[in-house]
Each structure stands twice: as structure tokens, then as C-alpha cells.
Amino acid sequence: MPTTITLSVNGRPVTRTVESRTLLVQLLREHLGLTGTHVGCDTCQCGACVVHLNGRSVKSCAVLAVQADGAEVATIEGLAAADGTLHPMQEAFRKHHGLQCGFCTPGMVMSAIDLVRRHPTPTERQVRTELEGNLCRCTGYHNIVRAVLSGAETMRGAGDPGAAAAAD
Amino acid sequence: MYAFEYHRPTSLDEAVSLMVNAEDGALLAGGQTLIPTLKQRLAQPSDVIDLAAVPGLTGITQDGNELIVGAMTTHAEVAASDLVRATIPALAELAGQVGDAQVRNRGTLGGSIANNDPAADYPAALVALGAVIKTNRRTVAADDFFTGMFETVLDTEEVVVSVRFPKPQRAAYCKFPNPASRYAIVGVFVARNGPTVRVAVTGAGQSVFRLPELEARLAARFSPDALANVMVAADGLNDDLHASADYRAHLITVMAKRAVAAASGSPAD
Numbered sequence: 001m002p003t004t005i006t007l008s009v010n011g012r013p014v015t016r017t018v019e020s021r022t023l024l025v026q027l028l029r030e031h032l033g034l035t036g037t038h039v040g041c042d043t044c045q046c047g048a049c050v051v052h053l054n055g056r057s058v059k060s061c062a063v064l065a066v067q068a069d070g071a072e073v074a075t076i077e078g079l080a081a082a083d084g085t086l087h088p089m090q091e092a093f094r095k096h097h098g099l100q101c102g103f104c105t106p107g108m109v110m111s112a113i114d115l116v117r118r119h120p121t122p123t124e125r126q127v128r129t130e131l132e133g134n135l136c137r138c139t140g141y142h143n144i145v146r147a148v149l150s151g152a153e154t155m156r157g158a159g160d161p162g163a164a165a166a167a168d
Numbered sequence: 169m170y171a172f173e174y175h176r177p178t179s180l181d182e183a184v185s186l187m188v189n190a191e192d193g194a195l196l197a198g199g200q201t202l203i204p205t206l207k208q209r210l211a212q213p214s215d216v217i218d219l220a221a222v223p224g225l226t227g228i229t230q231d232g233n234e235l236i237v238g239a240m241t242t243h244a245e246v247a248a249s250d251l252v253r254a255t256i257p258a259l260a261e262l263a264g265q266v267g268d269a270q271v272r273n274r275g276t277l278g279g280s281i282a283n284n285d286p287a288a289d290y291p292a293a294l295v296a297l298g299a300v301i302k303t304n305r306r307t308v309a310a311d312d313f314f315t316g317m318f319e320t321v322l323d324t325e326e327v328v329v330s331v332r333f334p335k336p337q338r339a340a341y342c343k344f345p346n347p348a349s350r351y352a353i354v355g356v357f358v359a360r361n362g363p364t365v366r367v368a369v370t371g372a373g374q375s376v377f378r379l380p381e382l383e384a385r386l387a388a389r390f391s392p393d394a395l396a397n398v399m400v401a402a403d404g405l406n407d408d409l410h411a412s413a414d415y416r417a418h419l420i421t422v423m424a425k426r427a428v429a430a431a432s433g434s435p436a437d
Binding site: 001003019020021023042043044045047050053056057058059061062063064066067069111114115118130131132133 | 169170171172173174176196199200203204206207208216218220244248267268269270271273274348349350
């Protein structure tokens with residue numbers, strides 16, 4: 001039975017009518033056109049679809065859209081400033097070449113930001129452990145870890161756009 | 169995914185009544201097993217009843233020498249809880265090893281134990297710590313709760329409300345995870361309370377089980393050395409593409425020694 005849900009996506013209120021079985025990732029990609037959130041597997045293992053749900057990183061392919069009724073969702077599209085300035089974590093991935101094909105990158109960046117908000121000064125080991133849910137098939141983990149450590153440093157210094165919204 | 173009716177009840181009574189009236193209802197907690205299962209069309213419930221809006225199912229409190237953890241408390245909350253870290257650190261450590269960070273942000277204690285995956289982590293903690301499960305109808309000791317592969321004593325219209333964990337003197341959990349799924353190939357939880365030692369094993373059998381021989385040896389001497397030369401029988405252990413029964417039997421002793429070492433602060437061999 002279709003259900004009408006209202007949620008906040010990247011700070012904007014959104015109301016849509018969805019089927020009970022519609023996944024959050026389908027709502028984002030197919031209903032809202034936010035295709036920055038990727039689908040890399042069918043088994044909830046790859047982490048390409050990670051978004052923030054009420055400030056915490058989740059796999060949007062393992063959440064029903066109806067479960068997000070009333071929630072705040074943040075996707076990769078919501079990270080950069082209005083003038084195009086990248087979020088410090090995005091900038092760190094660019095600077096350290098934390099990607100090869102780029103398919104896993106949106107999920108990596110969203111997981112990394114949640115990681116740094118919980119562990120502002122992560123060790124390399126913590127970064128590797130915390131990224132267990134994000135698979136990179138180009139085997140580019142070394143630069144991804146470097147990027148996350150560097151992004152964490154910038155987030156500590158220059159601040160974290162969106163952190164206040166996540167804490168609400 | 170097959171179609172279903174979605175419900176978000178706002179009281180325990182309403183959730184139970186929805187389950188009673190559903191043709192084939194499924195309770196949704198964190199959804200980290202149920203939703204992947206639905207996506208693969210391995211289940212076709214008529215109704216999915218989401219417990220997210222039912223009050224009183226989350227939170228961690230202390231009652232004397234016991235911790236009470238609400239069924240809808242996430243693994244991430246248990247792992248990060250100062251109260252759990254101070255009272256039963258092994259439980260926080262275990263919760264921090266379930267799945268990955270995103271699974272821990274959604275997955276719940278109640279969902280994990282009601283599902284009773286043979287390789288899930290929590291059943292080992294509940295059995296080794298002698299936890300008591302509270303449902304909407306009764307309380308059940310962990311020893312009686314887990315009855316088989318994906319089977320528990322729960323009736324269809326029964327909902328886990330909370331779990332009460334007695335604080336042990338010493339405890340530790342050690343697991344050998346499958347590197348892809350991070351489920352336990354073998355996980356051993358060891359808990360000591362005075363003269364009593366309980367050893368619970370997950371991942372190795374159809375469901376969590378205890379090892380009386382290891383418990384007796386550790387009760388006599390709580391040291392990894394007490395398990396030297398102990399061979400666990402491979403009969404009846406899981407044997408699959410991830411690990412043979414013999415390998416799992418070997419891992420049980422190794423993980424038990426490491427858990428005892430971690431619990432007692434003495435080095436493992």
C-alpha cells in the first residue's frame with residue numbers, strides 16, 4: 001500500500017508517496033534524482049550507498065524509505081557549500097587521490113565523515129576498522145586511508161560544515 | 169522485494185495485536201538481516217511491523233549489579249556506552265565487533281537474539297553471562313532461549329523488551345571473524361563469577377552452546393594454560409565453505425585461550 005512520507009533531505013523538506021518496499025536508496029536515486037548515492041551490490045555489503053540518517057552513517061539499501069519518515073537524511077550532494085567549495089573530507093579525497101574509478105567514493109566519504117565526528121583524532125588502524133563496511137574494488141585503500149586521516153585533521157582545524165545539523 | 173503492508177505501532181500492545189492479526193507478520197527492529205532477506209526474496213511476510221516508534225524499548229540502565237539493555241538499543245550504542253564499558257567491558261567490545269559501522273548504527277540487541285543466526289555474536293554473551301531475556305509475556309534465561317538454528321523460544325506474537333546482564337568478575341569475548349561478513353567463524357565468550365566459569369561458543373554449531381569440560385578446567389584454574397592440550401570434538405560442528413568442522417574445533421580452543429587471557433590479563437600462548 002503506498003504511504004506518504006515527509007523527510008528532510010540535505011536540509012530541504014521532501015514529501016513523496018512510496019510503496020512499503022521502496023528502499024531509501026531508491027527514494028533518493030529514482031524519486032529525487034540524487035544519483036550520487038550509488039548501488040554497488042545487492043546484499044548490503046559494499047557500502048557505496050552510505051548516507052547519514054539522523055546524523056549516523058547507514059546503508060541506504062538496508063533501510064526502507066518508510067522507516068525514514070520524519071528523519072533527516074544527508075547525502076553526498078549535500079556536503080559541498082553553495083559556492084561549490086568542497087567539504088574538507090571531499091577535498092582530502094581529491095588531494096590524496098583517494099579514489100581510482102570513483103564508484104565507492106560517495107559511500108567512503110559519508111562513512112569517513114561519520115567516523116571523524118565520533119573519533120576526531122582517529123588512528124590509521126581505527127580508520128581501516130571503521131571502513132570495513134565500504135568496499136573499494138580498485139584496491140585503493142592506502143590512499144583512501146591517507147585521505148581520511150588528512151580530512152580528519154582539516155575537520156578538526158577548519159571545522160566541519162554540517163556537523164551542527166548532524167548533531168540536531 | 170515482494171510487497172507487504174508496513175506498520176509503525178506506537179505501543180507494545182499495538183505491535184503485538186498487529187502480529188496476532190497479520191497473516192504472516194514479521195517484526196522489524198534494525199532491519200540489518202530482515203531487509204537483506206526481503207531483498208533476496210527469501211521471505212515474503214504479509215505485514216512488516218516496525219518497532220522503532222514503540223516506547224520503552226531503548227536505553228541502557230544499571231540495576232544494582234546488573235545492566236538492563238533495551239531490545240531496540242543499537243550495537244553502536246552498546247559499544248559506545250560509558251556505563252557498559254565500566255560495568256561489562258566485554259559486552260561493549262563484542263557489540264563493537266558486530267558487522268561493520270553502518271550495521272552497528274542500525275542493528276539491535278533484540279533483533280540479533282530473536283533472529284539467532286548461528287554465527288551471531290550476542291548469543292554467546294547472553295549465554296556466558298547468564299543473561300535473562302524479558303519479553304512482553306515472560307522472562308526467559310539465556311540458557312533456555314536459544315533453541316536451534318534461527319530458532320528461539322519466542323512465540324510469533326512475542327516481542328523482546330530487554331535483556332538483563334549480571335556483571336561478571338571477569339569476562340572477555342574473542343572471535344575469529346569471516347573477513348567478508350564479519351560473522352563469527354568461531355566466537356568464544358568466557359565469563360567468571362567466583363567459582364563459576366561459563367564458556368559459550370557461537371559460529372561453530374547450529375546455535376550457541378556451552379562447553380562443560382572447558383568450564384570445569386577453568387573453574388579449577390582460570391588461566392589459558394588450563395586449556396593446554398584440550399581437544400574439542402569436531403562431531404556435529406558446522407562444516408562449510410568457510411571452515412571445516414575440524415578447523416572450527418581447533419579454533420574453539422584457540423579463541424577460548426585468548427578470551428581467558430584477555431579476561432585475566434595473563435598472556436596467551
